[in-house]
Amino acid sequence: MAATKASKEQKYDRQLRLWGxxxxxxxxxxxxxxxxxxxxxxxxxxxxxxxxxxxxTIVDGHTVSGEDVGNNFFLSNNSIGxxxxxxxxxxxxxxxxxxxGNFVEESPDxxxxxxxEFFHRFTxxxxxxxxxxxxxxxxxxxxxxxxxxxxxxxxxxxxxxxxVVQEHTVIESHPDNALEDLRLYKPFAELKNHIDSYDLDSxxxxxxxxxxxxxxxxxxxxxxxxxxNCQAPKNYKEKEAFRQFIREGILKNENDxxxxxxxxxxxxxxxxxxxxxxxxxxxxxxxxxxxxxxxxTSQTPSFWLMLRAVKEFAxxxxxxxxxxxxxxxxxIADSQKxxxxxxxxxxxxxxxxxxxxxxxxxxxxxxxxxPESVSEKDIKLFCKNSSFLRVVxxxxxxxEYNVDSVNKDEITSSMDNPDSExxxxLMLRAVxxxxxxxxxxxxxxxxxxxxxxSKLKLCVTSLLQEYSLNVNIKxxxxxEFCRYGAAxxxxxxxxxxxxAAQEAIKIISHQFVPFNNTFIYNAMSxxxxxxxx
Amino acid sequence: xxxxxxxxxxxxxxxxxxxxxxxxxxxRDGGCDWDGRWNHVRKFLERPGPFTHxxxxxxxxxxxxxxxxxxxxVIGAGGLGCELLKNLALSGFRLIHVVDMDTIDVSNLNRxxxxxxxxxxxxxxxxAADFINSRIPGCKVVPHYKKIQDFDDSFYRQFHIxxxxxxxxxxxxxxxxxxxxxLSFEDGVLEPSSIIPLIDGGTEGFKGNARVIxxxxxxxxxxxxxLYPPQINFPMCTIASMPRLPEHCIEYARIxxxxxxxxxxxTSLDGDNPEHIQxxxxxxxxxxxxxxxxxxxxxLTQGVVKRIIPAVASTNAVIAAACATEVFKIAxxxxxxxxxxxxxxxxxxxxxxxxxxERKENCSxxxxxxxxxxxxxxxxxxxxxxxxxxNASLQxxxxxxxxxxxxxxxxxxxxxxxxxxxxxxxxxxxTLKELGLSDGQELAVADITTPQTVLFKxxxxx
Numbered sequence: 001m002a003a004t005k006a007s008k009e010q011k012y013d014r015q016l017r018l019w020g021x022x023x024x025x026x027x028x029x030x031x032x033x034x035x036x037x038x039x040x041x042x043x044x045x046x047x048x049x050x051x052x053x054x055x056x057t058i059v060d061g062h063t064v065s066g067e068d069v070g071n072n073f074f075l076s077n078n079s080i081g082x083x084x085x086x087x088x089x090x091x092x093x094x095x096x097x098x099x100x101g102n103f104v105e106e107s108p109d110x111x112x113x114x115x116x117e118f119f120h121r122f123t124x125x126x127x128x129x130x131x132x133x134x135x136x137x138x139x140x141x142x143x144x145x146x147x148x149x150x151x152x153x154x155x156x157x158x159x160x161x162x163x164v165v166q167e168h169t170v171i172e173s174h175p176d177n178a179l180e181d182l183r184l185y186k187p188f189a190e191l192k193n194h195i196d197s198y199d200l201d202s203x204x205x206x207x208x209x210x211x212x213x214x215x216x217x218x219x220x221x222x223x224x225x226x227x228x229n230c231q232a233p234k235n236y237k238e239k240e241a242f243r244q245f246i247r248e249g250i251l252k253n254e255n256d257x258x259x260x261x262x263x264x265x266x267x268x269x270x271x272x273x274x275x276x277x278x279x280x281x282x283x284x285x286x287x288x289x290x291x292x293x294x295x296x297t298s299q300t301p302s303f304w305l306m307l308r309a310v311k312e313f314a315x316x317x318x319x320x321x322x323x324x325x326x327x328x329x330x331x332i333a334d335s336q337k338x339x340x341x342x343x344x345x346x347x348x349x350x351x352x353x354x355x356x357x358x359x360x361x362x363x364x365x366x367x368x369x370x371p372e373s374v375s376e377k378d379i380k381l382f383c384k385n386s387s388f389l390r391v392v393x394x395x396x397x398x399x400e401y402n403v404d405s406v407n408k409d410e411i412t413s414s415m416d417n418p419d420s421e422x423x424x425x426l427m428l429r430a431v432x433x434x435x436x437x438x439x440x441x442x443x444x445x446x447x448x449x450x451x452x453x454s455k456l457k458l459c460v461t462s463l464l465q466e467y468s469l470n471v472n473i474k475x476x477x478x479x480e481f482c483r484y485g486a487a488x489x490x491x492x493x494x495x496x497x498x499x500a501a502q503e504a505i506k507i508i509s510h511q512f513v514p515f516n517n518t519f520i521y522n523a524m525s526x527x528x529x530x531x532x533x
Numbered sequence: 534x535x536x537x538x539x540x541x542x543x544x545x546x547x548x549x550x551x552x553x554x555x556x557x558x559x560x561r562d563g564g565c566d567w568d569g570r571w572n573h574v575r576k577f578l579e580r581p582g583p584f585t586h587x588x589x590x591x592x593x594x595x596x597x598x599x600x601x602x603x604x605x606x607v608i609g610a611g612g613l614g615c616e617l618l619k620n621l622a623l624s625g626f627r628l629i630h631v632v633d634m635d636t637i638d639v640s641n642l643n644r645x646x647x648x649x650x651x652x653x654x655x656x657x658x659x660x661a662a663d664f665i666n667s668r669i670p671g672c673k674v675v676p677h678y679k680k681i682q683d684f685d686d687s688f689y690r691q692f693h694i695x696x697x698x699x700x701x702x703x704x705x706x707x708x709x710x711x712x713x714x715x716l717s718f719e720d721g722v723l724e725p726s727s728i729i730p731l732i733d734g735g736t737e738g739f740k741g742n743a744r745v746i747x748x749x750x751x752x753x754x755x756x757x758x759x760l761y762p763p764q765i766n767f768p769m770c771t772i773a774s775m776p777r778l779p780e781h782c783i784e785y786a787r788i789x790x791x792x793x794x795x796x797x798x799x800t801s802l803d804g805d806n807p808e809h810i811q812x813x814x815x816x817x818x819x820x821x822x823x824x825x826x827x828x829x830x831x832x833l834t835q836g837v838v839k840r841i842i843p844a845v846a847s848t849n850a851v852i853a854a855a856c857a858t859e860v861f862k863i864a865x866x867x868x869x870x871x872x873x874x875x876x877x878x879x880x881x882x883x884x885x886x887x888x889x890x891e892r893k894e895n896c897s898x899x900x901x902x903x904x905x906x907x908x909x910x911x912x913x914x915x916x917x918x919x920x921x922x923x924n925a926s927l928q929x930x931x932x933x934x935x936x937x938x939x940x941x942x943x944x945x946x947x948x949x950x951x952x953x954x955x956x957x958x959x960x961x962x963x964t965l966k967e968l969g970l971s972d973g974q975e976l977a978v979a980d981i982t983t984p985q986t987v988l989f990k991x992x993x994x995x
Contacts, residue, residue, distance in 0.1 A: 014643055014843055333777065339824065449580060476583035491858040492858070498852075499879065502848070516882070
């Protein structure tokens with residue numbers, strides 16, 4: 001047992017550094033359903049099996065064709081004529097013995113007819129190359145069951161993904177460029193006391209040059225505020241003057257030449273960002289004002305419970321601010337000064353988290369739930385990430401497809417540029433229509449390409465008419481989509497395979513932020529767009 | 534069972550269908566191919582279209598070119614390399630060579646899907662080639678368990694396109710320089726037939742990029758060197774006397790304690806040896822305790838010592854796919870290739886950005902123009918050396934400087950050979966004037982970042 005755990009740590013080391021042990025655990029508890037083991041499907045699954053999801057189930061009623069084997073790494077030519085779900089499962093399973101692979105030799109339509117609840121067991125369902133009717137049926141079942149649904153399609157040189165999830169909360173969004181939470185504008189009591197313990201004017205050179213820039217900025221800000229009617233530097237001119245003010249604080253040698261004090265240079269560099277007043281980010285404020293936060297019941301998930309507790313904290317102990325994050329960036333300083341300063345922030349963060357815990361407890365109590373229902377560890381993590389909380393809500397497929405709720409604005413404004421990726425979305429919708437009418441895709445055989453152009457154009461026209469979309473689709477795109485002949489070139493499938501797998505991992509782990517809600521990839525121009533439909 | 538049809542009937546129907554395709558799509562391939570195998574690819578080679586490259590001509594011969602003639606070199610058989618080999622093989626390429634100097638490690642298995650636990654320790658290039666050749670009938674991947682520097686121009690000249698999945702900027706620059714050295718000019722005009730396109734991919738966590746380089750024509754690796762800022766190492770004084778972060782404690786153990794306390798073993802620190810990492814970890818913990826620093830873990834220790842970059846399968850899949858698409862476009866003229874740089878990031882949703890990186894007029898690698906070195910004649914050679922290593926556009930690692938004085942070749946400084954280093958070390962303290970160098974003097978500089986020497990021209994400032 002221990003040996004397996006150690007070898008898993010080694011094997012997954014490179015990804016554990018991204019989503020941690022708890023992220024990995026959520027993956028290992030996940031059961032992913034893939035519908036249709038086409039190249040796109042198996043590529044997506046490969047990128048989920050390799051990082052070690054718990055289990056997968058492939059649902060596919062098709063038999064393997066020669067064409068299938070040609071673009072799919074997980075089908076071999078001796079599986080031609082066999083059921084595709086089974087054939088692909090064998091070769092995908094072989095990638096990682098930690099994962100349990102299953103298959104169902106059935107079309108999703110049949111399953112929806114006979115046993116729709118079959119899909120309720122999955123952490124996420126990924127549907128690949130689904131005809132529109134199947135997609136909508138499945139979408140409805142999964143929406144009611146609150147099972148996340150990821151729709152993927154590779155069509156010629158176009159990749160398409162649609163995420164359908166009612167409400168997806170993210171505590172650990174891991175933002176790329178987060179601003180530090182230093183509270184310099186209105187230091188909390190313990191920070192103020194710590195700043196007061198420094199007297200820059202009476203320090204020897206060594207101490208002076210190794211004082212953290214946070215202290216330097218704080219000290220100079222104090223003086224500035226007393227001389228500027230409590231108005232902090234706001235515009236460029238004022239900040240420039242403030243930077244100069246700090247520069248004047250640099251020690252000078254006996255010849256009146258400024259010494260080399262890197263910590264002061266750091267202070268000057270950080271003036272731009274360090275003085276921003278601590279505000280609750282608007283995204284978090286929106287969450288505070290949302291229904292889920294304000295109508296807490298005994299069924300409310302812990303995310304909203306904790307959010308409500310943080311809101312209460314902000315209104316009370318926090319004096320309008322979120323809990324202190326507790327981290328500071330590295331900076332030139334001697335060890336002791338840095339550690340002491342870091343501890344001031346850390347202790348305040350612990351204190352704030354403790355206050356939030358109390359709010360969580362009283363909320364739980366009001367429903368007769370034990371305080372252990374939400375762990376202190378979870379609350380601490382929540383507080384640390386409180387500035388970065390995200391909630392993703394995708395519209396249902398029904399809403400997207402319904403004439404009354406179609407997002408006309410998004411479509412028509414994008415199509416102001418007739419070559420925007422939106423045109424590919426509309427073409428995919430038109431192609432779906434063609435399939436519905438003709439039970440095949442346009443241009444699959446060479447002899448069909450020319451004739452299908454006018455047929456596809458009719459589908460485009462009827463689509464635009466039905467949704468009252470006053471946009472123009474160039475004939476070139478209609479020609480191109482007939483040319484594609486529903487081909488699924490491997491490199492497009494592989495691009496989508498990587499993209500979709502990572503979105504699935506985001507859904508499973510609740511780390512990093514999923515897209516909302518439609519992603520289009522154009523391999524001709526190597527461009528992409530995210531649309532909200 | 535979903536369908537009422539029997540498997541036999543179904544199989545026959547498939548054959549009928551693919552027969553039709555073969556008739557439509559052109560002649561059948563002999564040997565290991567089966568009906569319909571290349572259907573997905575054929576549609577892009579045999580049909581005209583509104584967005585194809587101006588040079589594109591639909592033909593059944595293009596597929597034959599891919600299958601029988603087009604030679605591709607894949608550099609690296611790791612995270613990107615495995616994906617590239619699969620992508621190329623499933624796009625019709627059969628004559629593929631792959632170069633990789635590494636052997637398989639267990640930490641590769643989360644994304645380098647051509648390798649299994651039983652393969653740990655074996656050369657990546659060989660295992661990768663074996664897997665692809667057995668999974669994709671007809672594909673002939675030739676492995677080379679070697680460094681890229683082990684080959685000369687005669688090797689590289691044989692390829693139509695070279696695609697890189699490297700994890701080192703130095704190696705990229707070397708490859709870049711090699712392809713530039715293959716360029717030939719007639720009367721100052723670049724001969725197109727001497728250009729070997731270079732497709733380069735790189736990934737790091739959830740970020741990645743793919744670029745198309747036409748040596749001599751478009752921006753090369755060195756033209757955009759500033760996009761790769763130099764790796765920051767912690768200052769020694771921080772490590773030695775003022776640690777604040779757990780990383781500082783780890784570096785202390787690695788850089789200062791290991792050389793001092795392990796002289797009996799006389800081994801250098803091996804990041805792949807768990808015992809060595811454990812030793813560093815324990816020493817780092819002691820140091821951290823001394824300074825009340827928290828956060829030293831085994832995982833962090835390993836990460837710092839080995840300079841580990843986090844990696845997942847998904848990012849490598851995306852970037853390798855983009856690269857392979859470009860190889861296909863260039864090999865077949867099916868579409869206009871990426872011009873010329875794609876950036877990808879899926880931390881928050883999915884973000885791509887495509888732009889044209891511009892050539893640098895005085896690029897040290899591809900501009901064919903001697904680089905300007907501006908120094909006063911009283912400057913010491915040491916200053917020139919520092920400039921060569923620290924300048925963001927040059928970022929040389931260990932430059933060797935030679936020049937011609939009184940008709941003879943003279944080495945001013947060279948670090949890589951101990952005897953020459955000792956002999957030329959005193960030159961570092963001499964001024965350029967003292968060394969006999971004059972205004973306009975040409976210096977030839979060699980470095981691992983380039984297979985050819987870079988020419989510099991001294992420009993004395995007052």
